Amino acid sequence: MARFLQEDAPDLGDNPDRQRVAAVDAWKHSDFLCKNYILKGLDNALYNVYSPMVNAKALWESLERKYKTEDAGSKKFVVGKFLDFKMADSKTVISQVQEFQLILHDILVKGMVLGESFQVDALIEKLPPTWKDLKNYLEHKRKEMKLEDLIVRLRIKEDNRQSEKKAGNYHQEAKANVVKQDEFLNLDELNDDADGDKHDENVVAIVDENGFDGASNDHNAGQLFGHEGTNATNN
Template identity: 55%
Template sequence: METPINSINSQSEALVQMQSSIQNSVLAMVVAVSHNEKPAKFSGQNFKTWQQKMLFYLTILNLAKFLKDEPPTIKEGKVDEVTAFAAVKAWKHSNFLCRNYIMNGLSDALYKVYIVMKTAMELWTLLDHKYKAEDYGTKKFLVVKFLNFVMVDSKLVVNQVQEFQLIIHEILAKGIISESFQVAAIIEKLTLAWNYFKNYLKHKGKEM
């Protein structure tokens, strides 16, 4: 009959083998993933695009779940305490990989700022809160610029349209408005002296 000590030793050996198998599988997957899927380094601009690309990259590596999962805990006195210990160790290893993939996706300047984050979830959440808020502030500022822009007769219309288009291009990059809205907005911004041409453009909208 197998003694409790021998049973625990057998479980430990099996868990060590399981953990090794999991780690080898993760490493094999990492090697298999094309570096073309790796997003460019994030420097503080276009966070939403970078975030989506990084999430896709981590999903391919089967590490995305560590952006939300809390580490497993070990409860004393439980029969499966050895199993729980192995699970915690495996979680720490995968979290280490996930966190460092995100860190390596940051510019050198941001890397130095966020190096103190201990878990992938903590790092991901902080980046999300900070840069989504900044992105919202930028969008709000651009919309205000867009709404307050007024053309005047004292300047060349072509130059003013170009200036207005720069604002619109920034807004389009943020995904705030469509191209058709852009065209309509430029027409509406023309001064009173251009009323005849404005009406002409409105009637010719479909052909244009």
């Protein structure tokens, strides 16, 4: 079938003999079968577009131009996604690693090959800003690492960071509770002091109102405080 996609139909020429005519007819029949074999692989919309093509070669070249151009465009798109991809601190690293792996898969599907060491270096380079220390460490690590090993290491590191964050939050909450409790106790003490001062003021006001004056008012003072004055008893 490949010959009908690459070769032009034979020409009858001037004054063809019967054998030449038979050869041309056989070619046209085979070309017709080849063309329809290709058209059967297209969906209805594409079939209507490409069925008017005069022969299998013209049909094949038209399809090749269209899809090779589109494939080149899709390759550029995937490569662009790979180059622009950068991790952010707003999302978990592992979820972004999975996005990175999907981009790598798309690149491989397009027929482009990336060495594993390149994939590892690219993933390290795309780590978020808060992972700067690990990034610097891995960039200067001499021993080569497999992509799978790097992903496992990142997963462990992220789990540890989340555990430390939870522990820090718990410590902050406990500290805040202690501060609130101290403030509450101090407020109670202030209220107690205020009540005591108010009681003393009331006593002074009563004393002033009854006109207490030294020993002459011991009897009244005794009545006020629930006992008889000593001077009154002696008199």
